[in-house]
Amino acid sequence: MTINTIEKINLFSSKAENKIKANIILGDCLDVLKNIPDNSVDLIVTSPPYADQRKSTYGGISPDKYVEWFLPISKELLRVLSKKGTFILNIKEKVVNGERHIYVMELITAMRKQGWLWTEEFIWHKKNCFPGKWPNRFRDSWERLLQFNKQKDFNMYQDEVRVPMGDWAKVRLKNLSETDKKRDNSKVGSGFGKNVSNWLGRELAYPTNVLMMATESSNKNHSAVFPKELPIWFTKLFTKSGDTVLDPFLGSGTTSIAAFQLDRNSIGIEIQEEYYKLAIENINREIG
16 A cells, blocks of 8 residues: 655654654655755665565566666655665565576666676575575575665774684685785786785684574564664764665664664655654664
8 A cells, every 4th residue: 555645754853862753654755755855865775566565565566567666665765865875775586487596686787787786795694594495506695785875985983793703714824825914916917815824813814705593583573574684784984873774675773773772863765654654663663
């Protein structure tokens, strides 16, 4: 059901030193986005309905029509995103007639023509994925997190997502070779190189682009909840305190809750009134 009348509510955190705001809006994101100023959002993190998914709640979009459906939305997202901002799109292909449909690849190509830079791709490995199989394949345990930007120079705070070095360092750094003590450039001409000795004495390292996070299991009131750790991780990586995070498919409010916890402002748009009310309830519970 499409909500034609746009309703919104502003929630304020009483815990933050600065007045952090969550603007929660009921309506079709394509309509709502048109009222958001140009270059005003620092990060977009969202998981729209995948092709042919959530038919009972969001109607379902055919894989063959998905690009046509999403491009007007991504055009508005391109406009509202700041010049140094980042767009993270959580999406996944589906199987049609025994093979993977290519609508995600078609969407990437179409968005590049629209003006987006496809900068990076992260993989969300669902480490608690329930096992299973079909006659010709196994159960998926991962999803795509596509990173898009407006320009090559974008805000990125890599030190905010460093992780413990791990036990590998105890063995790997124990006996360094001569090659380990100098920059060893890649043999494939990529321009990348490493100096293993630089890691001596360090307790933290930079992560890879594979994020190992459990699926959300505590929220039973929405059919497609991603773990709060996902928007938290990307909010740390691409924004600073006081920035604004947008989720045009807010669902139960996970992205706005993550933004609140990190002292970021947020804008959440949800077309289903039931989930709009659920998001407000969840955010209010979080901010106290």
